[in-house]
Amino acid sequence: MQTSTVESEANRLREKIEKDFAEARQRTLDLLEPLRQEDLYRQHNRLMSPIAWDVGHIGNFEELWGIRSLPNSGEVFPELDEMYDAVKNPRSVRDKLPLPDREELRSYLTQIRRAVLERLRSVDFSSETHPLLQDGFVYQMLLQHEYQHNETILQTLQLKLGDPYVPTLPLRSLPEENPEVKGMVDIPSGDFFMGTDQVSGVYDNERKRHRVHLPSYRIGIAPVTNGEFLEFVDAGGYRNRELWSAEGWAFVTESEIDAPKYWFRNSDGGWMTRSMAIVGPLNLRRPVIHVCWHEAEAYCRFVGMRLPTEAEWERAAAWDADREESLLFPWGNSPWSSERANLDMLGMMTAEVGAYPSGVSPVGCHQMIGDVWEWVSSDFTSYPGFEAFPYDEYSKIFFGTDYKVLRGGSWATRPGAIRNTFRNWDYPIRRQIFSGFRVASDT
CATH class of the missing domain: 3.90.1580.10 (paralog of FGE (formylglycine-generating enzyme))
Known part of the structure; x- marks a missing residue:
C-alpha cells in the first residue's frame, strides 16, 4: 500500500511537470508570435541580447540540465554550448554570433523538449537518489529558467526598435x-x-x-x-x-x-x-x-x-x-x-x-x-x-x-x-x- 502511494505521488509529479513544461513553452511561443524575423535577431539595445539568443539559450540550458547532467543520458547538440554560454558571451557581443534562423530555433527547442520528456518518463521519483532528481529539483529549475527568460524577453520588447510591441496574448x-x-x-x-x-x-x-x-x-x-x-x-x-x-x-x-x-x-x-x-x-x-x-x-x-x-x-x-x-x-x-x-x-x-x-x-x-x-x-x-x-x-x-x-x-x-x-x-x-x-x- 505504501509503495503504491509513493508511486502514485511520483506519477502525479511527473504529470504536473509535463503540464507545466507545455504551458511554459506555449507562453514563450506566444510572446514571439507577433515578431518579424528582423525583430528576433536585431540587438534592440546593447544592454539586452537579441531575442533569438534568449530563445536558443532556453533550449541549450534545458539540454545541459535536463539531459546531459542526469545519469544514463546522452547529448543532443553539444556543439551549441559555447554560443549559448551566458558567461563567455556577454550581451554586448551576442548579435555577432551565428544564431540559427527562426525555423531552426523552433526545431531545436522541439527536439530538446522531446528528449527531456523522454528522460523524464524513465525517472523513478519513488527511489531516486540523484540530487538533481530528488523532488523533481532539476525540472523546477528548468521551468523557472524559462519563466525568467520570458521576463527578460519582455524587457527587450519594451526597448524594441521600430514599431512598439503589440502582444497577441489576451490582456x-x-x-x-x-x-x-x-x-x-x-x-x-x-x-x-x-x-x-x-x-x-x-x-x-x-x-x-x-x-x-x-x-x-x-x-x-x-x-x-x-x-x-x-x-x-x-x-x-x-x-x-x-x-x-x-x-x-x-x-x-x-x-x-x-x-x-x-x-x-x-x-x-x-x-x-x-x-x-x-x-x-x-x-x-x-x-x-x-x-x-x-x-x-x-x-x-x-x-x-x-x-x-x-x-x-x-x-x-x-x-x-x-x-x-x-x-x-x-x-x-x-x-x-x-x-x-x-x-x-x-x-x-x-x-x-x-x-x-x-x-x-x-x-x-x-x-x-x-x-x-x-x-x-x-x-x-x-x-x-x-x-x-x-x-x-x-x-x-x-x-x-x-x-x-x-x-x-x-x-x-x-x-x-x-x-x-x-x-x-x-x-x-x-x-x-x-x-x-x-x-x-x-x-
Whole structure:
C-alpha cells in the first residue's frame, strides 16, 4: 500500500511537470508570435541580447540540465554550448554570433523538449537518489529558467526598435476604483526567520533559513507612486547634487536623465508614459517603474527616508508574528491568483496602488509581490551556510558590492518564478528592468 502511494505521488509529479513544461513553452511561443524575423535577431539595445539568443539559450540550458547532467543520458547538440554560454558571451557581443534562423530555433527547442520528456518518463521519483532528481529539483529549475527568460524577453520588447510591441496574448483589465493606500507601517523590533531550507523550487541564494534580529522600523505600506515621484521631478530632484551619492550623480550627469525611463512630455507639456504599445497620460496612482537604484536612493533622501534593507523587506512581506512563521507569499501559502497580485503579464502594465487588498501581507503592506521589482539597500551577498547548487554561475560569481538586490517580482514575472524569498539582483544603474521601490525609515 505504501509503495503504491509513493508511486502514485511520483506519477502525479511527473504529470504536473509535463503540464507545466507545455504551458511554459506555449507562453514563450506566444510572446514571439507577433515578431518579424528582423525583430528576433536585431540587438534592440546593447544592454539586452537579441531575442533569438534568449530563445536558443532556453533550449541549450534545458539540454545541459535536463539531459546531459542526469545519469544514463546522452547529448543532443553539444556543439551549441559555447554560443549559448551566458558567461563567455556577454550581451554586448551576442548579435555577432551565428544564431540559427527562426525555423531552426523552433526545431531545436522541439527536439530538446522531446528528449527531456523522454528522460523524464524513465525517472523513478519513488527511489531516486540523484540530487538533481530528488523532488523533481532539476525540472523546477528548468521551468523557472524559462519563466525568467520570458521576463527578460519582455524587457527587450519594451526597448524594441521600430514599431512598439503589440502582444497577441489576451490582456485582462486591471482592477479599478481602488481605495487610496498611503502611509507607513510600524514594525516592532524582534526576530524572524529569513530565507528557506527548501531545495526543490528555489534557488541556492535563498538558502539557508536563518534567524535575523531587526530593530523597530517603518516601511511604506505600498510602493512609491508616479504621483509621489513626480514631486521629486518637479522639485528639480535630478538637478540637486545633494540628493545623490557620488556614483549616482556621475550616472545622472553622464546619462542626462531627468525623469524615469519611458516618461515623456506631450505637446502641451504634460507627462505621458509608455508600456509596450500602451501609451497614455501618467497615472499618478500607479507605482513608479523603470527607475534605477540611484534614482530610488535619491528620492528617499528627498523625502527624508531610506530604502529598506533586504531583511526589512522580507520581514514585512513574509513574517506572520501570530503564527511565528514565514509565509511563502504575502497573502499566505496558497498559490497565486489574479485577485492577489499583478503578475503573469495580465495587463502588460502596473496596476494602481491598493488594487489587490486580498494580497496584503500580515503587517498590512500592499503589492509586495507583483507590479514592480523593488530595489532594497542591500548588496547581493550570500546567506550564512550558503552552498552553491547545482552550479556556481547562477549566484556565487555575482556576490559582492557590484550588484543591488531587488525583491517581489513585477507585472511581467511568471507566478512560478516569484515568492517572498526570491532574490533578484542587478547593477544599480539599470533602468530597463521593471523596477520600482518603497521607502523605509528608522523609528
